[in-house]
Amino acid sequence: MQLFRAHVLVCGGTGCTSGGSQEIRARLEREIQANNLENEVKLVITGCHGLCEMGPLVIVYPEGTMYTHVQPDDAAEIVSEHLLKGRIVQRLLYKEPMTEEQVPHYGDLPFYKKQHRVVLSNCGYINPEVLEEYIARDGYAALAKCLGEMTPEEVIEEVKKSGLRGRGGAGFPTGLKWSFCRNAPGEPKYVVCNADEGDPGAFMDRSVLEGDPHRLIEGMLIGAYAIGASEGYIYCRAEYPLAVKRLKLAMKQAEEAGLLGDNILGTDFSFHLHLKEGAGAFVCGEETALMASIMGERGMPRPRPPFPANSGLWGKPTNINNVETWANIPDIIRRGGEWFASMGTEKSKGTKVFALTGKVQNTGLVEVPMGITLREIIFEIGGGVPNGKKFKAVQIGGPSGGCLPESQLDLSVDYESLTAAGAIVGSGGLVVMDEDTCIVDVARFFLSFTRAESCGKCTPCREGIKRMLEVLDRIANGEGKMEDLELLERTALVIKNTALCGLGQTAPNPILSTLRYFRDEYVAHIQDKKCPAGVCTNLLTYSIQPELCRGCTACAKVCPVGAISGEIKKPHVIDTEKCIKCGACMEKCRFGAITLG
Amino acid sequence: MSGCACGNSGPQYPELEEILARYAGQRGALIPVLQEVQAAYGYIFEDAIVRIAEALGIPATSVYGVATFYAQFHLKPRGRHVVRVCQGTACHVRGAAKILAAVEKELGIKPGETTEDLRFTIEPVACLGCCGLAPVMMVNDDTHGRLTPDKVAEILAAYE
Numbered sequence: 205m206q207l208f209r210a211h212v213l214v215c216g217g218t219g220c221t222s223g224g225s226q227e228i229r230a231r232l233e234r235e236i237q238a239n240n241l242e243n244e245v246k247l248v249i250t251g252c253h254g255l256c257e258m259g260p261l262v263i264v265y266p267e268g269t270m271y272t273h274v275q276p277d278d279a280a281e282i283v284s285e286h287l288l289k290g291r292i293v294q295r296l297l298y299k300e301p302m303t304e305e306q307v308p309h310y311g312d313l314p315f316y317k318k319q320h321r322v323v324l325s326n327c328g329y330i331n332p333e334v335l336e337e338y339i340a341r342d343g344y345a346a347l348a349k350c351l352g353e354m355t356p357e358e359v360i361e362e363v364k365k366s367g368l369r370g371r372g373g374a375g376f377p378t379g380l381k382w383s384f385c386r387n388a389p390g391e392p393k394y395v396v397c398n399a400d401e402g403d404p405g406a407f408m409d410r411s412v413l414e415g416d417p418h419r420l421i422e423g424m425l426i427g428a429y430a431i432g433a434s435e436g437y438i439y440c441r442a443e444y445p446l447a448v449k450r451l452k453l454a455m456k457q458a459e460e461a462g463l464l465g466d467n468i469l470g471t472d473f474s475f476h477l478h479l480k481e482g483a484g485a486f487v488c489g490e491e492t493a494l495m496a497s498i499m500g501e502r503g504m505p506r507p508r509p510p511f512p513a514n515s516g517l518w519g520k521p522t523n524i525n526n527v528e529t530w531a532n533i534p535d536i537i538r539r540g541g542e543w544f545a546s547m548g549t550e551k552s553k554g555t556k557v558f559a560l561t562g563k564v565q566n567t568g569l570v571e572v573p574m575g576i577t578l579r580e581i582i583f584e585i586g587g588g589v590p591n592g593k594k595f596k597a598v599q600i601g602g603p604s605g606g607c608l609p610e611s612q613l614d615l616s617v618d619y620e621s622l623t624a625a626g627a628i629v630g631s632g633g634l635v636v637m638d639e640d641t642c643i644v645d646v647a648r649f650f651l652s653f654t655r656a657e658s659c660g661k662c663t664p665c666r667e668g669i670k671r672m673l674e675v676l677d678r679i680a681n682g683e684g685k686m687e688d689l690e691l692l693e694r695t696a697l698v699i700k701n702t703a704l705c706g707l708g709q710t711a712p713n714p715i716l717s718t719l720r721y722f723r724d725e726y727v728a729h730i731q732d733k734k735c736p737a738g739v740c741t742n743l744l745t746y747s748i749q750p751e752l753c754r755g756c757t758a759c760a761k762v763c764p765v766g767a768i769s770g771e772i773k774k775p776h777v778i779d780t781e782k783c784i785k786c787g788a789c790m791e792k793c794r795f796g797a798i799t800l801g
Numbered sequence: 802m803s804g805c806a807c808g809n810s811g812p813q814y815p816e817l818e819e820i821l822a823r824y825a826g827q828r829g830a831l832i833p834v835l836q837e838v839q840a841a842y843g844y845i846f847e848d849a850i851v852r853i854a855e856a857l858g859i860p861a862t863s864v865y866g867v868a869t870f871y872a873q874f875h876l877k878p879r880g881r882h883v884v885r886v887c888q889g890t891a892c893h894v895r896g897a898a899k900i901l902a903a904v905e906k907e908l909g910i911k912p913g914e915t916t917e918d919l920r921f922t923i924e925p926v927a928c929l930g931c932c933g934l935a936p937v938m939m940v941n942d943d944t945h946g947r948l949t950p951d952k953v954a955e956i957l958a959a960y961e
Contacts (some may be wrong), residue, residue, distance in 0.1 A: 221944070222931065222937075222943070222944035222945065222946050223934075226843065233877050255934050256932075259933070287802075369853070400926070401930065402927065404889030404890040404893075404927050405889055405890035405891050405928060405932055407930035410930045443885075443926065443930065443941055444930060446817070446895070452861065479910070480832070480833070480872075481836065483832055483835070483836065483870050483871035483874060484871050484872030484873035485874040486927060499828070499829045500828055500829040500831035500832050501831075501863075502866055502867055503871070504870075518828070560931065561932035561935065562891050562894050562895070563894060563895075567891070567932060623938070633890070635894065635932075637889055637894055649890070650890075657927070659870075662937075742852060797885075
């Protein structure tokens, strides 16, 4: 095996790729060759490092130097300075947003310090397109351990001991789910991976699929062995082209290496894996809808029971877990259930990956032990709210989750605490909102999403969500009444209690949680006809500050309805009757004379 | 369904027949077949629905039902370039509505519509999963992130 004195890791995740990381890789390759370093320095394209905000990222080992916002033109300097002369390129280092201090080492970044990476341990370290790199990081060792030393029952026991719960949202104990399917009568049995990550604001599964696809395959193989399944499906959403490509490649590599197919590792165990691409329906993340879609039907949920463990794909026992759940399995087997259970809280074990986005300094993926506080995630890892703005709320768990205010930030992040507070762990999307975000608008946003994605099968979800949205539209337009708040609460509870599937039952959560914590803001819209955050356009008026206006006429020219008048070089005025509140004048004004209030 | 009135023998839609032949006898083939037909022809045309139903031994209404259930399938021709403007939560709080408005203004069409010259189709999407780059849009398979409304025109101009 050839040894290299340095490794240059270029992030090939979706964020960095769109920032030009392929071009950076090509330029680095050229520079490495031009300096005759190809036998000393190895260039690797990796999966996502998580700190998407700072991308494109390039990391040089053995030092662990992280370069941020790298441009193709920086390639020459990185090679000639760092790789040839051993001098760090200071200007590309990460700077602490608060202190402006440069942080040369990857591991010293506050963003990574508080994290504990299990599921993401290989993301950003290995080339996801090379099977050997996964194996070099103990990949497939857990599978070998299962097939060689453990009975299927022992595997299930180990998973039960770990306390792992489903990472897709509901948090059902994984080991228990497996045992139901193992004990259910019927052959063949199926295992399914739910990779239909549809929650807006969540991309943790995407990063595992793109950055460490073999981890998922190994997890599914172990599950199939434990349950007694001979066939499996990965249902991946079609909006993730890179994930689909890397999965297909990884499956082919595993087949060629004898890790998928008949008589795996020379044993009696056989397992065939298929990839199904979704066709764009959020409701397919619900397990019975997902199975309908795999079978080529409309992806509509059906009542449970029967549960998939008894009657799933083609009426056979089927076990469905999501990507992150499967991805935890190899480490649980290799390091033991007790090791996993040593992390987290009493009822929520292990780590959880969160997608930290919105109005936060360091957007990206973070993996933390369960039980950490929201404050630690948002302020210590995420670096807080940018541009000196004030924190207002954090939305957790996507369209099924809730908005939590400042007062709930010291809450422990685990299944029970978040549910009690009116949110859910869900898939793990954390969207931070600042004072410029309107809570009524956010509730409307989620409701328009669930309304559009409702499959229409059951009445509470199909009609109820539509009615709630109408009420919210009224409130946002300044036509709301105080009784509307009660109507919202009553409708929300009916939908919660009577909808057919998880999508409908959780759709009212954004309304209920915002009414609980931000009632004042609804009242301001209804009674004062004001949107405190300045978002709901029907409650705002544009006006020109005469002392700032130079009379340049730019605004009058851009106004599509001719609502602005005035003489040249004299202050202009907006006719609020004519104004359609498009905001074009405000964008055009170079003197900041147009205000919104 | 083989041959048309023009007198030429052989199937009218050879690519469709080739796709159907590859999936013959497979369970749950309908969605992948529709995906491939759409990739080959750009949309799901009426004759294809009838022919797929016949080949898979299911009613044409079921094929139509599936094709209209999923957002990915289109029963009308679409533009050469599909502009997917992300409307996810992270993009929403970082101004996605303004990006969509800029795309609409630039192309003169509404979401879900196609320009007359079949150059562009606008397709709002719930989340593209690259929230770190919000607000984001994709043109075909290219992701464009950290957008501002004034960048839109230049990006679109690159797609002929």
